[in-house]
Amino acid sequence: MSVAPESNRERMLKLAKKRQSDRLPPHHRLADFHARYYECDHVSPWSISACNLDAELMLIGQDWASSEKLEGEPDERRRSIGQDWDSPTNKNLREFLGHMRLDFSETYATNLFPFIKQGTMNEGIPSRDLVHCAETYALPQIEIVSPRMVICLGRETFDAMRKAARLPALEWSKARLPGPHACFGSVEIYGLPHPSPQGIANAGGRDTVGRSWMVLGEHLQKMRNL
Secondary structure (H helix, E strand, O other), X not given: OOOOOOOHHHHHHHHHHHHHHOOOOOOEOHHHOOOOOOOOOOOOHHHHXXXXXXXXXXXXXXXXXXXXXXXXXXXXXXXHHOOOOOOHHHHHHHHHHHOOOOOHHHOEEEEEEOOEEOOOOOOOOOHHHHHHHHHHHHHHHHHHHOOOEEEEEOHHHHHHHHHHOOOOOOOHHHOOOOOOOOEEOOEEEEEEXXXXXXXXXXXXXXXXXXXXXXXHHHHHHHHHHO
């Protein structure tokens, strides 16, 4: 008797279960905080409010939270929607998505690094750990969702994705230019500045970053019409 193929939802759940049982010392797991308070059946809690498995656009952030952030008082809203909705970073991201005529909920959003780093939100993550997580979790999610386009938020995320996909290094200024210069299968991968206030300032300001989102939005529209 033949076995029915797994649905994309079943494949994604299996990947989430793998993350739940995985370890990557010295980093923490979601389950390590407040008796599994933030644990969920997604690779990243960010997907709770952006889990369109048929999305044309996939967003990949670097990481979801730090130990210092989660050790504080449990945040019920953060747990229920998978993010701090009112943070400047998330507000900026929703504004930039408007340039692409998309709502956050219409995308598939995840984080490259699905573990919890030690220290503050500004703490760095070793490149080898980012690449490992890109290979183990981010690329499989791209295979499942199969979007037209992936946007990596921040240079470290973009570089780790390229390494994991066995693509040569690319100058950061070219990461946001339309054209299939970084592909994983048929999926085009781009890199845009992190939407934090500091990331926007370092990239030349809100107007400059907004134009990059608009250009990629126009490119996505062209891809739809091919």
